[in-house]
Amino acid sequence: MSKVEHLIIAENEFNKIIAFMGTENNRLEMLFICSAERGKGIGKQLLKYGIEIFGIKEVTANEQNPQAVGFYKHMEFVTYKRIKEPIMMKRENRILFYI
Structure with a gap:
């Protein structure tokens, strides 16, 4: 299993994990979106957050x-x-x- 410096998890209103992102040293190491949630802007939100907060x-x-x-x-x-x-x-x- 890979280790990352920062792991950000996105949940829906039912507290179900629908996406996560891992960053390390200004790199996006992983970005996974549940297939049922794709196309809703979650990946874009996570990546923008990673760029702004973690300098991806x-x-x-x-x-x-x-x-x-x-x-x-x-x-x-x-x-x-x-x-x-x-x-x-x-x-x-x-x-x-x-x-």
Whole structure:
């Protein structure tokens, strides 16, 4: 399990966890939104909060996840490096973004 410096959890009105974000050293290390909650602006709110409070300037996204790549581009992150690395025994392309 990954450790992060800051873990922010979003709950709905029923105290059910619907999203979370982890940051470390000005990087977004994880951002997960419950599938039923996607498209409601929760990811955008969390990321904006992370940028403002924790100084997020960098994120890595899996190139095979066009939804994530599109989200970070929409949030005005730009690609600065593409890397290929073995992840979980298969080759995946990752994109490093900065703001």
